[in-house]
Amino acid sequence: MAHRKGRWEARGRRRGKSGRRPKRAAVTPQGVLRALAGPGRPQLGRAAIGRRLGVDRGGERTLGTLLEALVREGRIERVRRRYRLPRADGLVEGRLRDDASVVEEGGAVWRVPDSGGAAPGDRVLLQPSDPTRQRGDILDVLAGERTTWVGIFHDRAAAGVVTPYRDEPGADWRIPVARRDRAGATDGAVVVVERRRVVEVLGPPGTPEADFRAVVWRRRLPVAFPRSVRAAADAIPGALDPAEVARRIDLRSRPFVTIDPETARDHDDAVCVAEAPGGGARLWVAIADVSHFVAEGSPVDVEALRRGNSVYFPDRAIPMLPERLSGDLCSLRPEAERLALVVELEFDAGGAVRHRAFYPAVVRSRARLTYAEAAAAMETGECEQLRLLGRLTQRLTQRRFAAGSLDFDLPSAEIVLGDDAHPVDIVEAPRTPAHRAIEESMLAANRAVAEALAAAGVPAVFRNHEPPAPDDADALGDVLAAFGLPPDLGEALRRVAGRPEERLVHGIALRSMRQARYEAECRGHFALAFRHYVHFTSPIRRYADLVVHRALKALLDGRGADACRERMRAVAARVSWRERVAVEAEREMIDLKKCVFMAGRVGRRFDGTVSSVAPHGLYVTLDDWFVDGLVHVSKLPGYFEVDDRRFALTSRSGERFRLGDRLRVRVDAVDGVAGHINFSLVHRIASSRSISSSLL
Numbered sequence: 001m002a003h004r005k006g007r008w009e010a011r012g013r014r015r016g017k018s019g020r021r022p023k024r025a026a027v028t029p030q031g032v033l034r035a036l037a038g039p040g041r042p043q044l045g046r047a048a049i050g051r052r053l054g055v056d057r058g059g060e061r062t063l064g065t066l067l068e069a070l071v072r073e074g075r076i077e078r079v080r081r082r083y084r085l086p087r088a089d090g091l092v093e094g095r096l097r098d099d100a101s102v103v104e105e106g107g108a109v110w111r112v113p114d115s116g117g118a119a120p121g122d123r124v125l126l127q128p129s130d131p132t133r134q135r136g137d138i139l140d141v142l143a144g145e146r147t148t149w150v151g152i153f154h155d156r157a158a159a160g161v162v163t164p165y166r167d168e169p170g171a172d173w174r175i176p177v178a179r180r181d182r183a184g185a186t187d188g189a190v191v192v193v194e195r196r197r198v199v200e201v202l203g204p205p206g207t208p209e210a211d212f213r214a215v216v217w218r219r220r221l222p223v224a225f226p227r228s229v230r231a232a233a234d235a236i237p238g239a240l241d242p243a244e245v246a247r248r249i250d251l252r253s254r255p256f257v258t259i260d261p262e263t264a265r266d267h268d269d270a271v272c273v274a275e276a277p278g279g280g281a282r283l284w285v286a287i288a289d290v291s292h293f294v295a296e297g298s299p300v301d302v303e304a305l306r307r308g309n310s311v312y313f314p315d316r317a318i319p320m321l322p323e324r325l326s327g328d329l330c331s332l333r334p335e336a337e338r339l340a341l342v343v344e345l346e347f348d349a350g351g352a353v354r355h356r357a358f359y360p361a362v363v364r365s366r367a368r369l370t371y372a373e374a375a376a377a378m379e380t381g382e383c384e385q386l387r388l389l390g391r392l393t394q395r396l397t398q399r400r401f402a403a404g405s406l407d408f409d410l411p412s413a414e415i416v417l418g419d420d421a422h423p424v425d426i427v428e429a430p431r432t433p434a435h436r437a438i439e440e441s442m443l444a445a446n447r448a449v450a451e452a453l454a455a456a457g458v459p460a461v462f463r464n465h466e467p468p469a470p471d472d473a474d475a476l477g478d479v480l481a482a483f484g485l486p487p488d489l490g491e492a493l494r495r496v497a498g499r500p501e502e503r504l505v506h507g508i509a510l511r512s513m514r515q516a517r518y519e520a521e522c523r524g525h526f527a528l529a530f531r532h533y534v535h536f537t538s539p540i541r542r543y544a545d546l547v548v549h550r551a552l553k554a555l556l557d558g559r560g561a562d563a564c565r566e567r568m569r570a571v572a573a574r575v576s577w578r579e580r581v582a583v584e585a586e587r588e589m590i591d592l593k594k595c596v597f598m599a600g601r602v603g604r605r606f607d608g609t610v611s612s613v614a615p616h617g618l619y620v621t622l623d624d625w626f627v628d629g630l631v632h633v634s635k636l637p638g639y640f641e642v643d644d645r646r647f648a649l650t651s652r653s654g655e656r657f658r659l660g661d662r663l664r665v666r667v668d669a670v671d672g673v674a675g676h677i678n679f680s681l682v683h684r685i686a687s688s689r690s691i692s693s694s695l696l
Helices: 029-036 046-053 057-072 208-219 227-234 242-246 299-307 323-329 371-380 384-402 433-456 470-482 489-496 502-512 543-556 565-599
Strands: 002-004 007-009 077-079 082-084 092-096 101-104 109-111 123-130 135-143 149-155 160-164 175-177 190-194 197-203 257-260 269-276 280-288 337-347 353-364 367-370 413-417 423-428 462-464 517-519 605-614 617-622 628-632 640-643 648-651 656-658 662-671 676-685
Touching: 029 046, 029 057, 029 082, 046 057, 057 077, 057 082, 092 135, 109 135, 123 565, 135 565, 149 175, 149 197, 149 208, 190 208, 197 208, 208 565, 227 299, 227 323, 257 371, 257 433, 269 337, 269 384, 269 433, 280 353, 280 384, 280 433, 299 543, 299 565, 337 384, 337 433, 337 543, 353 433, 353 543, 367 371, 371 384, 371 433, 384 433, 413 565, 423 565, 433 462, 433 543, 470 489, 470 502, 489 502, 502 605, 517 565, 543 565, 565 662, 565 676, 605 628, 605 656, 617 662, 628 662
Parallel strands: 257 367, 628 676
Antiparallel strands: 002 007, 077 082, 092 101, 092 123, 101 109, 123 135, 149 160, 149 190, 160 175, 190 197, 257 269, 269 280, 280 337, 337 353, 413 423, 462 517, 605 617, 605 662, 617 628, 640 648, 648 656, 662 676
């Protein structure tokens, strides 16, 4: 082995027929990192890495030396006898030992206060809380002994076998099932297996229950509540304690209303608006007082923290709290007296806050409005309160954008379900003035609570969003310049609205952003341009909000100094991770529903618009439904390469496909396991829609 000019080179001794040594593959750190790159952070042994690099036996020792050097430098990790890239998020993976410590595969030992629901031997994800003392908190179980498996049954002559369905990429487990233990399963059915026996047949892939159980199993989502949690929730009295009502501000005469989606499963916020002197407005935001019913450390609280948040699928939800709380005692139902924490804000005529107050209250919602109903009332002016809310919303929105807040208002898919829970339509989710009104009201309340907690120095869980990293910011600036947009991102997003490249610019801008996360320290929110921000308005479905409620109550009671910042750090790490798990599960289910919807349309032709361009092809959004599919470059006429500057695919003959192009495509294949929809090009459609002339 020799180290020359920054490169590791493998030398062999065998000579070719000419007497010269054949050229050996160069083994470089960059080559190893590329070999280990890929979705899911693949784990490869030395031999597998060598094959990817073209290393023969003569270079295996050199490769081994390089791998160990990269491990010592922290550039790769060793997991048993395999290697992989380290996590980019600073979290640590390891195995839980019997003595309640986590042993990281590289040999480091991390102490944890509790197992976080993991069993000895499980592979877990850990958030370092004190790196110097090697202490941390378990966030999630990544892998461990399974007692139940969800997969696809394959009928074989001698016996059956169950293989992965909705499992991690590259999963290769196989479970043999004797013919007497198949429980009537037919070939291709999704089944539940325990001890090599089929215990439940869920139906074919794409069946609502089969897809739900598979996603839940893959993501390790807790569904059923433990008996102790259900018992604790059921024991809570249904009637309000008169003494508790007497201690609170009585707002039952105020005409609060809830405004939610038509399919909303819980109602944790209500609003009320009235005129204020000088052309201003007074806004009351009432949030369900979940903390009154859920004591810290109680069985319900421990389970809520384990879940971290509710998970919402098109046809059902996995709630953070039992139904007794989420759908009854804490839900702000019409004409039901409910306990709430209220944020009262008075705005001047320009939308600036000139007075704020926080207090426990008892409220009674007057109506449960959908977004469509509220938007109609705001537009017609038939409801004075909603008319005032619309006017206040305009002022708050203008003021927020003027301060630098970004407006990532991208369209999203809404799955319309039939009576059998199968998708019958996929449309662009509507965005009405009522959506904006509730968003602005919640933003104002969250911000006011954050400012109060930060000013008093009360430990809490803040919602932080940092600016893009310098390299990402530079790359984003290049993109904006290529589209002829100003470097100010807020102004660029406003100018690109309605243009064919809007979706791409929004997507690139979002990818350049860091992920928002929960932390015990307040670092500000870049996208909102707020110095202080928390999540306060959804305690029924987010544990972070429940913690903030407790912090606000501690401030109001003069107990702010009693809160434990270390506890906040542990909670913030946990709920940040659970939020990511929920988002991934919800996105996966949406993709599955799209595949189910399009599966019966294979072979049919539809018109659409190029919405994104990638080296491997064109993504086309159909006109008839809010569904995207890929036209792979191999399905295009000729050899095409991506033109990064013009965001187009260009052939050597000069033919070009770009954003906004209108195409007729054919649905070639739908892969419900991978969640992919593939199109092929039929022909172009004449259209004047195209990207801005600055890219031509």
